Amino acid sequence: MKKYRGVFLKNEKEIGLLREANRIGAIILDVLGEHVRPGVKTIFFHELTMNLCKQFNVKPAFLGLYGFPYSLCCSVNEEIVHGFPSDRVLKEGDIVSFDVGVLYEGFYGDNARTFTVGTVSEKAQKLVDVTRESLMLGIEQARPGNNLNDVSRAIQEHAEAHGFGIVRRFVGHGIGRKLHEKPEVPNFVPHESAGLPLKAGMVIAIEPMVTEGSYEVDILDDNWTAVTKDRKLSAHFEHSIAITSDGPVILSLSD
Template identity: 45%
Template sequence: MIIPKNSEELELMRESAQVVSRTLGIIAKEIKPGVTTLQLDKIAEDYIRSEGAVPGFLGLYDFPNTLCVSPNAQVVHGIPNDKPLEEGDIISVDCGAIKNGFYGDHAYTFEVGEVSPEIKQLLKVTKESLYLGIREFKLGNRVGDVGYAIQKHAEDHGYGVVRELVGHGLGRTMHEDPEMPNYGKRGRGKKFVEGMAVAIEPMINLGTKRIKQLRDGWTILTADGRVSAHFEHDVALVDGNPQLLSTFDYIYESLGIKSEEENEFRKE
């Protein structure tokens, strides 16, 4: 059952999402060759708690850390460790926070130093597919409209769209209805309603769409060992249109990037 939120609840959700956005902005400054993902995890946990929030992933379904950190061929749910990042890596960082009883859940794939043009293109297309999906999250549309937009853009570029892992509704729990696959058919699936909030999160592979899981019970890898990208925003349906609760602005500020990609989805 979809749980719509009123304006006050959506503002509380925005606060939670923005805690995560600022956390990723801080992490962006630290990602470089030689840094370990355990170091990033500690920075994230300390900042989230300093904001009067609680790490949303820590202990959720028994996950052991604050961040899911997934380098290179890891798709999602990677566990932080003491292996240093290397030049040319990419790393997907997924972070959650709970504040005022609501979750924020937000992800970005970072470059470590200089990466290959092939990988840069994957990151570009995956992020483009995120915004194409967000644009379809509007009154009158259905889950399949978002999934179709993401899938078409990714597959038009020859990439694999992960099927087994999906976006989701968001609120007082991390995973609410509806599930938000990154593939689908137009006009299919649950209908969107005013006030609902979702996490839209394309997970796109350079090669095959197929995945496998490590014995740790968490880490998801591409089946062919090629790299994967993951970008995620929290989005609410307000006055019939998508409105971002999260932002990449803090990341871009840290990295010296100028972008207008979020302008059409900002709160007026």
């Protein structure tokens, strides 16, 4: 495995293993989404993820990582990321974000989606749609000849053009044999950064977290759950992608 400015460049075999890890994670997200409805306790999604990981013979990457106690992050409404599954019951009009990671043959998959619960407000639907669109626009810029700031700028400009905020406290990351590798992948353009030139062989997880109001964050008493400071809604989408000579390839797609 080669290194470029501290970033591990993956070869074809390694990208293949990362593709399979992410494919499995995407299938798990598909199944989770099928069970999103009013009346479901969010702890159900932890149990379902554990069972699906057993079926696919993979390990839930988040369980025990840095002390995190669940198999997935389950964040409802004002919760941005790292939310705990619990006895909280989903209600009509909620939005819920699932962040799922798996470990497959020594390589990690990492992807996230926000789902709507029943019929949601126009503002909530727009937030979810714009967050997903921001991710895809960022992915389009992840190609050799560009730099990391091109990815960040595409995400930030689209979200802010619609009046939404971009969370600064949490960013995307490289991914491979470790869940979190270099480089950090901000969803905004850091003023002090010239931007890392992108190179074929990089594999990164891009994950915009977009807020209805302020991008400022509070951490709850569980020392994990991040919520919007103004308690307005937040949405989260993530894909793991490989940067190739032909452009970006999304690894976290199900069949």
